[in-house]
Amino acid sequence: MKTARTALIATGCAAALLLSACGGGAGGKTVRADGTMAPGSELKVGERAVVPFSDAGKSGTIAITVKAVEIGPKEDLAKFKNQGEGTLPVYVRMVVENVGGTDLAGTSVSVRALDANGKGTKVIMAGGTAACKGETAPENFTAQGATYETCDTEGVKDGGEVGGVSFSEGDGYKDDPISWKK
Structure with missing residues (x-):
């Protein structure tokens, strides 16, 4: 006993x-x-998160490592003209890895900027800038272990702070996203 x-x-x-x-x-x-x-x-910026993923009619498992979250200069938004008024770009630099080994070529990962309190910044940028183009997965992103680096352009109101980013796509993440804090 x-x-x-x-x-x-x-x-x-x-x-x-x-x-x-x-x-x-x-x-x-x-x-x-x-x-x-x-x-x-x-998570903290720099940590890796493995997540189920679906985009462009393809699905699999990826790992996202947010490497940096940086506020860029106002001048980077010149191409947006009046739409960029009162906004600063936020550059989210990531490494994406194909964990499941399925064909995920041509897909793209999207994250959202969070303010210092962990809430969304409510500024969404459509398209990238010269400093942060937002690459899609390359043609060879079809095998387990394949990686690529990308940058997602987000935004924050001029004078605002960025505390991190969140991933809210699929499998319960929409209502309860994964977040990376600075």
Whole structure:
């Protein structure tokens, strides 16, 4: 009986260690049984999130690593003319990896800028700038381990702060996005 109790305690401790290693719980990062990041997970810029992904009629599993979130100069929005008035560009530099090995060529990953309080900036930029073009996945993004770098142009009201970005596409992320904090 003592051996069974000891084994039960050891199993409980091992489970607790695994959960703490994954950062389980609110405000942390949680990895689901399939290896993807759970909705609502919070990461730091530079950390990798594996997510189910669908775009342009294709689906698979990708990893997104947000490398940098930077506010660019107002002059970068000159091509937007009056539409860019009162706005600053936010450049989100990412590395995207094909984790599942399905054909994801021609797809594109989109994130949204968050303010210092973790809420959306409510400024969406359509199209990139010379400093941040927003590349789609290349033709060879069809095999497991394939990667490419891209930049997503977002926006913030002039004088505003950016606290990070969120990913809210598919599988429960729309209502509870994954976020990367600066």
